[in-house]
Amino acid sequence: MLAPLGNLSVSPYLRRRLLAVLVIVGTLAALVVQAQAARADSVRPPRAYFGMHDGSTQAYDTLSYGSLRLWDAGVTWPDIETSPGVYDWSRLDALVSAAQEHGVEVTLVLAMTPSFYGPASTLPPTDLSAYADYVRAVMTRYRDFNGERGIAAYEVWNEGNVPTFWTGTPAQLAQLTRIVWQTRQQVDPGATVVGPSFAVRLAGQRQWLSDYTSQQVGGRPVWRYYDATGLSLYPKATYGDRIGGPEDAMALLVEARRHLAAAGAPADQPIWGTEVNYGVTSDASAATPISNRRQVANVIRTYLLGAAQGLQRMFWYRYDWGLVPGGTLGNTLLATPGSYNEVTPAGDAVVTAQAWMKGRLVGRHGQAPCHQDVKGTFTCLVKHAGGVRTILWNPRHRVRVPVPRGANLVQNAHGVTSRIAGRQSTMSVSYLPVMVNSPH
16 A cells, blocks of 8 residues: 555655555546557558457358467367367367368467376466466467468467466466477467456456466566466456446456566567457356347447557457357357357448548547546547548447538448538437548
């Protein structure tokens, strides 16, 4: 805890400086999100930023996206290595080939431990060389597959602070991280290594992230053994009387960054949002359904805020999410479960988000590309060849805002476009984003 200023013997100048620090520390979470986002005051999201989970390969027929994270897709370590030194590449080959055909970058998660190598799938193998051999086999096969790169990135493990996936220690997970790094250096230097992903919704999970990031392996900080940090950005299902949403996910990102910095990780190390959705409960029960309009809003706001925060990838979980008793684990679905050719309005919103974000997100007058005003209204600015798109929403209230200068068209989140009357000075904004175009 910070000592009260009255207990400190400091100069007036230092007292003013300390007061300023305390004001910053006490800033509301929404303003912290804005301040952190300022690190990305100008960003052009690459196609690979728009990521997806889809083990069905049917999303290619209906959506356009740039990267695929293979998890819960039937290609874990024991799915591939069926007995010591014996590999079944058939499913992974098919998934990688499909991604190549559509120009989609692949990330493979290198987990879990086969039963013949250890006491549990959530623990490291008894002999760590077994993991090194598996990683080497995968990287060797997919560094050049079908005449081109097959897998672009390798993630060390999935959600290392969730007991469903890992029950070992931070030190043991750090050892596996170095193995992946060393193997990459030897076999496929062109591949990206992503550290194990971590859930960050709970304080204990964020502490586990700190404990891992603080590890030393071979005399070096563990964060030197990966190119990007992976975070699962699921917020809580509810906060008081409201459901969790994209702004809550970004607040978790801010908290995670604080823990990473305290553990010594460099501020400029890239972060990937390896999983995100909403309504996910702690006991994995069915999420409370929300309206199509809310789902559309979740998709657009998530991709916008993530990019403005400087995330390099945002993987939506997931396109082909199956049913659980009573519903689905998440409340925002891109396709109808069991009928993946039926894209939902939220699925269409992925396309809308990409269209609105085509260009460069920019900050003006010292503000972040997506900034929030005193009434809670978010404004995102995207410069493009024809002018500027202003994207607006207020997650809590319906408000009236000034029409952006020079605006001629407004498009709602469902793609319906209308012309702005020349004498119109204000417009209504709600939780559902709208895009206003101002030509040069």
